[in-house]
Amino acid sequence: MREPGDDRRQRILAAVDGRGQARVTDLAAELDVSVVTVRRDVEQLAMAGKLARGHGVVRSMRSPGPQPPVRPQQAAVALVIPERHAYLDEAVNGARETLAAAGMRAVLHIAPRVAGAERPIAERIVADGVCGLLIAPRWRTSAAEEADYEWLAELDVPVVLMERRPRPGSVLHETDSACTDHWYGMHLAIDHLVGLGHRRIVLAARDDSPTARTLRSAFEEIAMARREVEDWAVTLSAPDACADPSVPDTSVPVAELIRSVGATAAVMHSDVDALMLVQRLDEAGIRVPRDCSVVAYDDVVAPMGSTPLTAIAPPKAEVGRATAELLLARLAGTNRPRRVAIAPELKIRNSTLIV
Template sequence: MRYTVDERHERILELVREHGTLRVTDLAAQLGISTVTARRDVEALSSGGRLDRVRGAVSWPGAPEPARRRTLLGAGARPAPAPAGEGPVIGLVVPQSQHYFGEIIRGVQETVQSAGGRLVIGLSGYVPGQDEVQARRLLEAGVDGLLLTPGWMRDGAEPDAPPLDFGVPTVLLERRAAAGTEAAELDSVCSDHYAGAGLAVRHLMSLGHRDIALLAGVSATGVQVRDGYEAALRAAGIPRPPVEPIELYVGEQGLRRVDEAARALLAAVDGGKVSAAVVLSDTDAILLLQILRGLEPQLQVPTDLALVAYDDDVAVLSDLPLTAVAPPKYEVGEAAVRLLLERLQEAAPGVARTARWHLALLPELRVRQSCGAELKS
């Protein structure tokens, strides 16, 4: 049955009056409308004081707490329990579930579960347009808020950037938005890769190295690491890098690109231009070591080249354990969920809204053998 807006609002009021409190997704199913439409309707009704919003649900003003989260089922049917308790349903859109994002997802999932909520994930695969597709899909599934890692975003200033306002509380995850963009008005939680690169450079300088190269691919992390690396050099009185940053990959990773990077690095060391390097990521650093051992002239780490990896997923598993900068991935996921839960609470009527947060968590330097220091971990 098709309703006018007014008819739909009246029907929503009737259902909520009858049940006390109902999930927005239940209302959508009962009325045969999308979750997005139902959410807009209850926002309009709650703004007018006719209903109260309660974390993904809507309640009749003054309804007792036990009436919450009943399901719309036929007479005599048993109500279905909330999937993971009485907490919110959180949507997470990330480019992939492995590599860098695996530990972030674990932090998100465990924090959502500890809040009695449920996590629903969408994978964009770095495919243009899929961030929005996955976000819309999760909204249709009834999520109360979104954690979003736009696969297209590197520095937040990309031209023709798609909109990020999906009508629910949203927190950017591991992305830094450029000033003056729409994304800059959202909450965000990320690793401070800018400072993390500085940790690597300062450690190498403490060992006497000033000719420090950077090897990195083109990515959101790579943009910040490069900026931090160059800023740390300038802070030490070095106006420019000894060689231009060596690209490990553009788009897809591959051994051919790492081999080219290894040869460029070998030439820089052999020519006396470089004595140390920062490599993003540690997987690439391990591959780099393997290739360097097969080239002529042979280059020994750390005797001929001190090396710091960036990421620390598998750096300690190298046959020569790698000193590495470790972004606080689990803590980023944890902090993002806690911030989003606060925003969901503030969406309730009568709750004051606080200032937006751009939260950056500092990585940790884990010193091992690849930069000439003693093994510590």
């Protein structure tokens, strides 16, 4: 039978008062409950003035124990991002600048392209003494995302998710996060094309990241809801864009899909893939924008094509700054979790025309 919350909090209070201080993870193990449960109990006790909270440590208000030793990385914040993920470079720089302005050092760690790579890195650097963690797990699949929830929730330092939004109601629902409002980004893309008179639109998108999955879902939802859109379809934007690389690519090539749907416009994610797809369209005799208008998503290299691409530009640096600000607020004692979503922009260039 599950122990009543009031009884559990009394046991926590007695244990901490008896020792002077205790680690949250040790209390969770002793009470046989999750770290998240203990954190919530400790938060209630702290709000009632019965305990003092630190980073992973709880101290008694009656007989405070000795302060933990200050370790060399006490003022360092770790950032963990996936290998070969240029999209996040601007976010990292935004976070670094904000942390530096607050007198804190940012230490960057790169997770290799293997499943579960982030966990040992995060656990090691937390054990080394960083005071907070900003992390953008790769999460190629929804299953990989769910598998990371529990251990992320149990880390002993404040964690903020960068360009990631965990599933509502999950154990990470109360974890701070800052990301682009990708639904709104897709709305901007479709609204721009519909405003130019396009009625048949295809999406060529990746399917191997939380951003990609959000964009695909948003495209389908918005396309179905817009009465102006007469027909639409979705395909993969690149051979390696599938969430499971072991599954053979059976998607319809974008040029073939455009012809079968009679599309006059396409949204393409990412814009690196978009530049390559535009080349393939040209080889297939489909000229951009004369025959097909194109909106890229990411705006990392979209302006550099032979035809500069109209693009949705996520606020990458702003997301990084917001992520760092959330962590600084948490370190300053803010208790209420926050989920920040920042709207992207539409950058109109030469790849879209009125039909």
